[in-house]
Amino acid sequence: MKKAPNITDAEWEVMKLIWNNNPSTSEQIISALSPKMGWSAQTIKTLINRLLKKGIIDFEKEGRIYKYYPLILKEDYIRTENRSFLEKVYDGALSMLVSNFLEEESLSENEIEKIQKILEKKKNENQDNKK
Amino acid sequence: MKKAPNITDAEWEVMKLIWNNNPSTSEQIISALSPKMGWSAQTIKTLINRLLKKGIIDFEKEGRIYKYYPLILKEDYIRTENRSFLEKVYDGALSMLVSNFLEEESLSENEIEKIQKILEKKKNENQDNKK
DNA sequence: ACTTAGCGTTTACACATGTAAACAATTAAT
DNA sequence: ATTAATTGTTTACATGTGTAAACGCTAAGT
Incomplete structure (x- = not known):
């Protein structure tokens, strides 16, 4: 079996958000984490993208906006x-x-x-x- | 207060050795971990050195040989x-x-x-x- | 229609980590 | 004394992680 993709500490914060509020838009994630973690919006976008690439989350387009949802429990x-x-x-x-x-x-x-x-x-x- | 230096997963294996067998020579560490972890001797030397640089262990010369001991409990x-x-x-x-x-x-x-x-x-x- | 603001995508860059090879110094063997 | 083996030191290199800037596309306002 392939090893499960790793979730880093920073990514973990994003995942907690998405698990608690499923699905989440990037806007929601950013406005929750940016102040709390002191991260720039760009940083959070990167984290979201890495989670996508790792196959830990996916999204559905809702017009111009993406709704992100977890692929693992x-x-x-x-x-x-x-x-x-x-x-x-x-x-x-x-x-x-x-x-x-x-x-x-x-x-x-x-x-x-x-x-x-x-x-x-x-x-x-x-x-x-x-x- | 300064943040405690981090011990990585690989370094952790070395630390367990040193804590259990205090002090340890590199020879002891290598012969215990090399087979168990599948690491080359060089790799283990690197880990020992990083622990030294991080101030997590130190050593005492015993002739040509170093005895490594932990600086933290x-x-x-x-x-x-x-x-x-x-x-x-x-x-x-x-x-x-x-x-x-x-x-x-x-x-x-x-x-x-x-x-x-x-x-x-x-x-x-x-x-x-x-x- | 044209410009702009907003959202997603690509690229960046330094430092950490896993994993070692190459090198140097010193002791042990011949 | 020389050479070889051993032990420690330096350098290396790919990938992961934190932290973003720059870029591109599209909806929205004028």
């Missing part, structure tokens, strides 16, 4: 990012990763409980698989 | 990596990150319990802070 791409981060930094040791993050950052009651529920569920699943 | 660097990953991919939403990882990967009983303990502790800390 955010969830899918994040899954890949997760995997490679886990591999690169933790050599695949998930529990290391999780404890590390938990210990360094703070969480609300609610969030803690949400995670606890997930863990309970996983415990049960493990149990089931054992039988 | 693995833990510190990982903390930075964690932070930027959390920001980039999850916009800082830790609970999202954690649930995502937990749901996609598998964990042993033991690991689950370890994480549960961390959560309990955090819950108590939250409680304490509230008072």
Whole structure:
């Protein structure tokens, strides 16, 4: 299988925009990112074009204007990012990763409980698989 | 404060070696990474040199041979990596990150319990802070 | 119809990164 | 002492990435 095209940090900002507002016009992307990122309109156009060339987004003409839409799911791409981060930094040791993050950052009651529920569920699943 | 020098993916492999075996000679680094990564000895020498230039490692002469040692702690660097990953991919939403990882990967009983303990502790800390 | 503003396309350019070859200095072998 | 092998240093080169300027086409205003 061919390696998935890479999304760079700068391109990632554009993708977040497009995923959240699908489809987006370049005007929308530029007016959202230009102030936030301090990028010129030209820079953003370049990023959009690179995403097109990489086959990560596509567009549909709406008169003179293009509507850009993603060709890949955010969830899918994040899954890949997760995997490679886990591999690169933790050599695949998930529990290391999780404890590390938990210990360094703070969480609300609610969030803690949400995670606890997930863990309970996983415990049960493990149990089931054992039988 | 000056931005921390970046460690690239290839350089990261070298750093893992040096952190695990501190100090390391280039011979040790090369014979470990050359087969594992399929890199030529020259390539690895380049990576070592870039790490030197970036001020991430330093060396001590031991006769003709250099012993390389890290100038930064693995833990510190990982903390930075964690932070930027959390920001980039999850916009800082830790609970999202954690649930995502937990749901996609598998964990042993033991690991689950370890994480549960961390959560309990955090819950108590939250409680304490509230008072 | 003619000019202009707006949107997309092409070209640019410096620095980073992966991947090494070529070179120099020094030690070890003959 | 010379030569060869080893280890570190310099230079190289293609591709990726951040950051745009310049250019070209077309709709819109006069």
